[in-house]
Amino acid sequence: MxxxxxxxxxxxxxxxxxxxxxxxxxxxxxxxxxxxxxxxxxxxxxxxxxxxxxxxxxxxRGDTIHPSTITLLGELGLRERFLRLPLNRLQRMDAVIDGLRMTMVDFRTLPAPDRFLVLAxxxxxxxxxxxxxxxxxxxxxxxxxxxxxxxxxxxxxxxxxxxxxxxxxxxxxxxxxxxxxxxxxxxxxxxxxxxxxxxxxxxxxxAGLIPDESGVPIDVLWFSLPKPADPPPPTLAYLSPRGMVLTIDRGDRYQSGMVIRKGGAEQLRAEGLPALRSRIVDAAPILRPVVDTLTHWDQVKLLSVQxxxxxxxxxxxxxxxxxxxxxxxxxxxxxxxxxxxxxxxxxxxxxxxxxxxxxxxxxxxxxxxxxxxxxxxxxxxxxxxHRVISRTTTGDRIAPRWVIRLMRLAGPVVRPLAARFIGIGLRPEHVTTPQREA
The missing domain is CATH 3.50.50.60 (FAD/NAD(P)-binding domain)
Incomplete structure (x- = not known):
């Protein structure tokens, strides 16, 4: 319909x-x-x-529907109908940092029933x-x-x-x-x-309203890639001194993005698609079997981060x-x-x-x-x-190796806090607007 x-x-x-x-x-x-x-x-x-x-x-465009929004749909009586759509449920968010996989967020720690993030x-x-x-x-x-x-x-x-x-x-x-x-x-x-x-x-x-701009050191190149034949567990991002690549699960494909320095898109275009594909694989080797599906610059969109x-x-x-x-x-x-x-x-x-x-x-x-x-x-x-991930555009490490290992050890404490901070937010809203007949 x-x-x-x-x-x-x-x-x-x-x-x-x-x-x-x-x-x-x-x-x-x-x-x-x-x-x-x-x-x-x-x-x-x-x-x-x-x-x-x-x-x-x-x-x-933004494809993430967080647990707080699913809860709102429930308050409106729309939750079950929405969840019957073809979509992916994500219970945790992993990242690979300098080759080490870690779970950054675990939505299973949230109150029932909305213990997942939806990708649609x-x-x-x-x-x-x-x-x-x-x-x-x-x-x-x-x-x-x-x-x-x-x-x-x-x-x-x-x-x-x-x-x-x-x-x-x-x-x-x-x-x-x-x-x-x-x-x-x-x-x-x-x-x-x-x-x-x-x-x-x-x-x-x-209306004469002018926003105050904050300086942002990064942009993102967005593109779509098929999943490799033997995909890893759902992984939000790969970060290392060789770059940062996002891999957002869309069923049989990834909505992917590569973080670049602010204003760096034209230089990348001048270097050519082979250089872009090489950078993607350097940051996320798992994409090597599928990166050749990027054959035209029309497949790559610039998101100017604001x-x-x-x-x-x-x-x-x-x-x-x-x-x-x-x-x-x-x-x-x-x-x-x-x-x-x-x-x-x-x-x-x-x-x-x-x-x-x-x-x-x-x-x-x-x-x-x-x-x-x-x-x-x-x-x-x-x-x-932004200051942290911009290091991936300059060849610098996100953090010393011992800090990354410490982050893994602290996971059981950090993951529930991150789930609430990201999944529910700092001041979640709930529907109080009454329903009335026309």
Whole structure:
């Protein structure tokens, strides 16, 4: 089942003049936007989510669904249906450091039943949320619709402007150029406008909110590789003075990444694909039998790692959440889950006010205060981690050999703490937004 896209006429909101009235409009159909839209619509509010693409299929995005998010799905009655999707459950996270394998995190130490991390393509998770939300009469998902600006009246955000694209004629197999489309401008007025449109948020810029950037010494090259014929136990990463390579289990393939120094992608391209394949194998010898499947640079995507945070997440009638408020590093894979926690906290705080036709700035400020502390702490830890793993790009050891051996010995103490820190988080949110009939 594919997510449905509704039009203005489906709701009778100013049909014919390209204007819609909603309780909340959300720019961005990622995890934060879709979870927030579902929660608010579930509470009986009229919600529109805008997604600029035609679908959710974009590779090399966060694929980790942490135990805290699975618990939230359970609170919503969605856990079992989600877990029936084709996905991988990971009970522990191993790494190989200087040739020594160690278990860094053991989710089996967490409270039952959510003692595992899920690895699933993000588009499967988003399609699942879209299908569930489509059963709610007040939920609207507009695909091919990009937010372009804000509607501001007397200093308060009253909604947004967007451009929606309609495919008039699909491309044919013999002539892709036959595809045609038309665009139109629309305006969606809402009590609350939410920017969940990612780290390059157009609405955040339109609101005049500028993030403070933290220097990051690394980038990541992402690529997909088949598993070797005799794969090792699930291994998150291989680290050594020869480099760092990620191997995220996707069933019969790895979503793989190689850590490089910040801005070093062009030099690697100049050296050529054989040099890249050689670097991958040097860092992760287990990939030698499959690395030759990388035959074109089109298979390699650059993730420019960012770490930033807004000083202020909101202004009257407007708030930013997820990457639009705080871009997280891919370290520990927590970005998706922190974005979802933002959505839950916002829904809990604002649903009652929205039902009364208001979105007080005091409630938005309270959401920022609640979510900012765990974000600050995690980003501080990620910055420290960047300094450590950046050594793999300079030929330096992560740590002396005796320190690595000591880490292995300390595993029984460290693994449960790491499982809680990564799997549940510093301030896990729980759903308190009531469910109401439309």
């Amino acid at each position: 594919k997510p449905t896209t509704r039009t203005d006429s489906d709701h009778g909101d100013h049909a014919g003049d390209n204007t819609t009235d909603r309780d909340c409009v959300i720019a961005g159909g990622g995890p934060a936007g879709m979870v927030l839209g579902y929660l608010l619509a579930r509470s009986g509010l009229r919600v529109t989510v805008l997604e600029k693409h035609a679908d959710f299929i974009r590779d090399f 393509p993000q588009w499967d998770f988003l399609n699942f949320l879209a299908e569930e939300a489509a059963t709610l009469p007040n939920f609207e998902l507009r695909l091919r619709t990009e937010a372009t600006g804000l509607v501001v009246e007397q200093g308060r955000v009253r909604g947004l402007r967007a451009t929606t694209t309609t495919a008039d004629a699909p491309a044919t197999e013999t002539d892709p150029a036959t595809s045609t489309s038309t665009s139109s401008d629309i305006e969606i007025r809402a009590t609350l406008t939410v920017a969940a449109d990612g780290r390059t948020s157009a609405l955040r810029d339109a 770490l930033n945070r807004l000083d202020r997440w909101y202004r009257p009638g407007f708030v930013a959440i997820g990457d639009a408020a705080h871009a997280m590093s891919p370290m520990f894979g927590v970005g998706v889950n922190y974005a979802i926690q933002d959505a839950v906290a916002l829904s809990n705080a604002i649903a009652g006010d929205l039902a009364a036709g208001d979105a007080p700035s005091e409630a938005l400020a309270a959401v920022q205060r609640r979510r900012e502390q765990p974000v600050r702490i995690m980003q501080r830890i990620q910055r420290a981690g």
